[in-house]
Amino acid sequence: MASVPIAPVVAAGLVGGCSIARLSGRRPLGGVVLAAAGAVCGRSWLRTRGPALTGVLVGTYLTTFGASHPLAKKLGAWPLVLTVTAAASATSYLLADRPKARSTSSPSPAA
Structure with a gap:
């Protein structure tokens, strides 16, 4: 079964939540969007990439979201949202979505 790219879901969660x-x-309504997208991403990463990489990617998703708050006053809300979205989406693409990542990091099939 082919896996669906998750980087667009990462972007939708961050930009959509904001x-x-x-x-x-x-703000809590935006948090619901962020959490829902994060749950979809985490579930997909866990199923296709395993727990270690899932931890890294969920950590990236949450860290970029968290980093956007204290820096927003310095850089502006939307420029920062777009910057952290690009960083989180690119990380997801590079570590989980791109074809080379798919062929090298898939968990071993269950026996």
């Missing part, structure tokens, strides 16, 4: 929070004025 967009929903800002447009609705309700």
